[in-house]
Amino acid sequence: MEMNWIAILVAALSTLVVGFVWYHPKVFGTIWMKESGMNEEKMKGANMPLIFGISVIYAFLIGIVLQFLTIHQWGAYSMIGGNVTEALPSYKAFMADYGTTFRTFKHGALHGFLTGLLLVLPVIGTNSLYERRSFKYTLVTGGFWIVCFMIMGSIICGWV
Known part of the structure; x- marks a missing residue:
């Protein structure tokens, strides 16, 4: 199996688009600013190209991990240690039968949702507890990452 670097890059760039909408003042931007203690003055002093970059x-690193979580065939590939030339015939038969099974946008969205809900939201929630952030902050930030x-x-x- 090969990594789809272009898909990972496009997925990474999609976070900027989602962030532009999600954190717009008419969506969740005003709530996020209030709950995070951010204000216009603090934002003006930021190096935005560096932050976006x-x-x-x-997000690209997240995309690499999401490829392993959303594409089941990576599990079969990892079972053979990544060496296709030394794989048993059963691996090749499995990949011939199931090589593109569940390779859909819908399936990726499901696994992305579950990963966001069951992994990212608890991490953000835990950090929010220790940073004394509000539950609104947790929901806004966690919701962003789930989407x-x-x-x-x-x-x-x-x-594919």
Whole structure:
């Protein structure tokens, strides 16, 4: 199996689009600013190209992991240690039968949703507890990542 670097990059870039909408003042931006203690003055001093660039790099790393979580065939590939030439005939038969099974946008969205809900939201929630952030902050930030993971999972899994 090969990594689909273009799909991962597009998925990573999708987080900027979602963030632009999600954190718009008419959506959740005003709530997020209040709950995070952010204000216009703090935002003006930020190096936004650097922040966006590093955000895309982080999202790219997330995309690599999402590829393993959304595409089941990676599990079979890992079972043979990644060496197709030494794989038993059963691996080749399995891949011939199931090589593109569940490779849909819908399936990727499902696994992205589950990963966001059951992995990312608890991590953000735990950090929010120790940082003394509100439950609204947890919901806004966690909701953003759940939506991002759904879209990223869709792109990565469905791009065959």
